[in-house]
Amino acid sequence: MPSGRLKKESYRTMLACGTPDAVDRYRQAKQAAARAVLEAKTRVWEEFGEAMEEDYCAGGELLTSTEDIVGRWKKYFEDLLNPTDLPSSEEAGAGDSEVDSSITQAEVTEVVHRKLLGGKAPGVDEIRPEYLKSLDVVGLSWLTRLCNIAWRLGTVPHASGVANWGGGPSF
Incomplete structure (x- = not known):
């Protein structure tokens, strides 16, 4: 199950039950979703950087200063x-x-x-x-x-x- 959907279901369960166990499951699902988003963003930025280097460094040098x-x-x-x-x-x-x-x-x-x-x-x-x-x-x-x-x-x-x-x- 995707981490976003697990987070939503855990949130609904926490609201319905209100038990400490439900709160803990929601907190863990929230952290897992945040990690998944961070990993996806990092992967996209790395791919973007590689594409920029490939597109713009082929005929010249990459300017950094x-x-x-x-x-x-x-x-x-x-x-x-x-x-x-x-x-x-x-x-x-x-x-x-x-x-x-x-x-x-x-x-x-x-x-x-x-x-x-x-x-x-x-x-x-x-x-x-x-x-x-x-x-x-x-x-x-x-x-x-x-x-x-x-x-x-x-x-x-x-x-x-x-x-x-x-x-x-x-x-």
């Missing part, structure tokens, strides 16, 4: 926000004269502050609406630049993450 990790992210965002391989204006907008060629900061500000609903769960990017709503002018400027890069490139990150979008960092 804070300085190296921050440096990798800095280079990634510098490359992302200052692209050198943008499509030419002919490729990007041939025949799209009715569509404006860029997104303005006013448009981004309006969407973030007036149309973005707070109190919602984050998407696959793990960014909560409140984070975007708390951006100052500089943050909104960076967000506008990111939107324009995505607009010009005609692509956005896939649900699998930004590592597939523009050669993101691999750890």
Whole structure:
């Protein structure tokens, strides 16, 4: 019998009987369930770590120091926000004269502050609406630049993450 079900049955018995023996059985079942959860969590984290090493160390080294990790992210965002391989204006907008060629900061500000609903769960990017709503002018400027890069490139990150979008960092 799984430890969770045993814990529930022991709890019900303890409530119904109230004997010291029932209390002791419930305490033991509770401890066994806690051990089973801890073992499962440990196993999952170990599998996750092995998968991360396999996925991200195949082509490079695993970064462990804070300085190296921050440096990798800095280079990634510098490359992302200052692209050198943008499509030419002919490729990007041939025949799209009715569509404006860029997104303005006013448009981004309006969407973030007036149309973005707070109190919602984050998407696959793990960014909560409140984070975007708390951006100052500089943050909104960076967000506008990111939107324009995505607009010009005609692509956005896939649900699998930004590592597939523009050669993101691999750890």
